[in-house]
């Protein structure tokens with residue numbers, strides 16, 4: 461049976477077709493081969509992509525579980541992607557071991573995928589970026605769980621509409637994040653494990669302090685700081701409300717177009733840089749590349765093929 465790599469067919473066939481399409485994207489060269497599908501996926505604004513990030517053990521998977529139940533109870537469909545950027549070293553040990561997502565296999569409205577980002581989640585050459593593009597075209601919401609401190613926060617921001625940074629009570633994380641420049645990235649900050657009481661409240665106050673020092677664009681929203689307990693189920697409604705408020709801000713028509721254009725440009729630039737370095741990037745006219753192609757994935761495929769030919773000829 462041939463894989464239906466046409467968006468309408470994938471939407472109609474649901475889970476098995478999504479799984480086949482993701483497998484096709486994940487093969488070597490799969491992103492370039494399926495650029496037309498992926499460009500069709502991002503041609504229209506799709507489902508909302510929530511990026512959940514923070515250090516291992518902070519409670520991202522448990523929170524994802526709680527959010528999945530909440531969102532499904534409201535009748536919205538959901539795709540979940542757990543990306544482990546360090547899995548080359550840990551062989552994926554961080555994923556799933558502790559908190560496997562418990563979902564109903566018969567529920568057509570939820571799709572869960574674990575992925576290893578080989579080096580980092582960044583650039584359209586990365587399978588995770590393609591997977592997010594596909595899932596947001598099929599489901600009402602996508603949650604991307606990404607482990608790590610530093611680069612992974614910045615990476616998840618390139619695919620997520622709203623980035624939620626998770627902070628562990630009593631960890632001194634906020635200070636570390638501030639030093640790493642991470643405090644400029646989140647749209648919402650969540651202190652997890654609110655059921656621990658005083659340490660969670662203290663961490664929230666620390667984060668407020670750190671955020672007041674972060675540098676932000678003039679029109680940027682100051683991220684709200686919330687406390688949640690995924691195990692006790694407290695703070696989840698407030699979190700989803702904060703996410704909705706941020707979503708409303710990003711989907712303001714003028715802002716939405718600007719954000720999308722910037723994201724596409726960043727994707728193309730990043731993919732070219734990953735493949736050909738800054739010297740390669742200097743040879744590419746990003747605006748022209750995006751204009752000439754059906755979308756960012758096609759632009760990457762065309763530009764990387766052109767650069768490869770140039771390198772061949774230069775030999």
Ligand SMILES: Nc1nc2c(ncn2[C@@H]2O[C@H](COP(=O)(O)OP(=O)(O)O)[C@@H](O)[C@H]2O)c(=O)[nH]1
Nearest residue numbers: 516517518519520521522558559653689690691
């Ligand atoms: N007390 C408490 N523990 C939690 C909560 N959420 C997660 N945990 C625990 O924190 C540990 C790490 O959680 P996990 O979701 O795997 O963290 P991740 O590595 O960020 O995905 C597990 O032992 C969880 O049971 C919470 O709301 N309250």
Ligand SMILES: [Mg+2]
Nearest residue numbers: 520521554556
């Ligand atoms: Mg986890």
